[in-house]
């Protein structure tokens with residue numbers, strides 16, 4: 712068991728599948744009580760159903776592009792959990808695209824999804840958390856190393872570093888630790904879909920595209936969603952009591968910058 716997770720009251724956002732789902736699953740396996748959210752009710756209900764044999768879990772539907780919904784999600788989650796100890800903040804993905812073809816609306820939508828939602832969630836969570844509270848924001852390797860055709864992520868996610876740093880300093884006195892994780896190539900439905908789309912567009916076999924990506928990952932494979940989840944659990948646990956304001960890449964060595 713990971714020390715300090717059992718009995719924790721945890722909100723995991725964007726958790727009907729992928730990294731969020733794996734994070735909720737790992738918290739439940741370690742004895743936490745969990746609320747998960749997503750903006751598709753039927754996918755959310757399916758996820759709650761499949762997680763419910765592991766421990767106490769509830770779902771709340773909320774669109775992370777709406778500040779009002781993010782704010783009420785955090786409050787309602789704390790009500791249902793009887794308090795809030797951990798916020799594991801994950802979002803959906805922004806639209807792929809480049810400077811030359813993304814519209815003003817795309818930028819505004821991306822800002823709401825990736826940044827405004829994190830600002831509101833952190834603000835609301837800190838009103839409810841007591842000493843020992845943990846906030847973990849999951850962003851992306853693009854925060855360290857821009858990737859082609861992911862300009863919304865390349866540009867906007869940099870602000871997650873600002874949020875983590877600012878909030879960690881402001882909340883240190885209250886005993887709340889704030890950190891971030893930066894996932895690298897992690898095999899989820901979304902990545903399978905990206906590879907499939909590239910394969911169709913470029914007329915190349917899936918395996919060829921997969922190999923092309925993996926050759927730049929020093930550990931020689933894609934990450935598993937549970938491996939991102941484990942880093943989030945570490946930051947929520949008693950093993951990380953002197954870590955705040957950190958951004959931890961979980962990317963098999965993909966980002967080569969120092």
Ligand SMILES: NC(=O)c1ccc[n+]([C@@H]2O[C@H](COP(=O)([O-])OP(=O)(O)OC[C@H]3O[C@@H](n4cnc5c(N)ncnc54)[C@H](OP(=O)(O)O)[C@@H]3O)[C@@H](O)[C@H]2O)c1
Pocket residue numbers: 725726727728729730731748749750751752754755773774775776801802803804805824849850851852893894895896897898899900901902
């Ligand atoms: N996988 C990777 O390699 C990788 C690498 C770096 C960063 N990331 C980032 O990590 C995050 C999760 O990635 P993933 O691969 O796990 O994605 P995924 O498998 O596509 O899952 C995305 C989750 O976000 C939810 N979601 C999407 N839009 C939402 C919205 N507006 N409001 C509320 N929930 C929303 C989806 O739920 P519903 O559809 O049920 O609403 C789903 O649960 C994304 O931000 C992604 O960009 C992923």
